[in-house]
């Protein structure tokens with residue numbers, strides 16, 4: 001895989017749409033100066049994440065004639081020479097009158113190369129913890145989205161889409177993606193569960209005398225993506241103290 005640098009622009013989204021766009025511009029410029037080839041913005045980066053704002057902030061997305069937020073993102077991509085995953089913005093479809101939570105992707109010439117409408121809307125009802133009802137405003141999209149880059153194919157979902165692993169599996173198996181990107185606005189109590197988890201794999205020991213040569217190397221990877229334990233190839237019990245890597249990595 002060709003190496004490249006990705007930049008995640010963690011904007012502090014404000015009520016003022018223009019201020020959000022200005023900040024996006026600034027952060028993309030900084031990222032390109034720091035060698036990023038691909039810049040990603042958050043879910044609903046031009047609007048406060050609240051259903052009461054989505055209709056007012058919504059824009060028509062015309063891929064052949066970008067305007068508003070999409071025109072601005074196209075210009076940034078062109079000026080900075082970077083690919084951009086434009087987080088998501090509330091979209092109004094002029095034909096159906098429906099609203100979507102939509103991510104637009106640009107190549108390094110500012111050309112729109114993909115549009116993803118969030119497929120799984122976040123309707124969460126855990127009073128005292130999180131209550132959300134995106135479907136009060138948005139309609140769900142229907143397509144899995146993959147786009148091509150010089151580094152390989154990349155799959156795209158938006159936040160709650162991550163819970164439905166079929167998107168990642170299909171993108172990996174059908175389109176051979178090198179990575180998945182999820183612009184997101186996870187609620188604070190839930191986000192860590194998705195992004196900061198341990199993964200453990202346990203394999204059989206290696207045995208050169210049998211036809212099947214196992215890789216062995218039973219491994220635990222920490223929430224920071226680093227290997228915490230690698231069991232090597234011999235027969236043994238491999239132990240790992242979970243919790244060695246703090247879950248709050250900020």
Ligand SMILES: NC(=O)CCC(=O)C(=O)O
Pocket residue numbers: 043121122124158159160161163184185186187190191
């Ligand atoms: N913006 C979202 O999709 C929120 C999803 C979320 O917090 C979750 O738990 O899932």
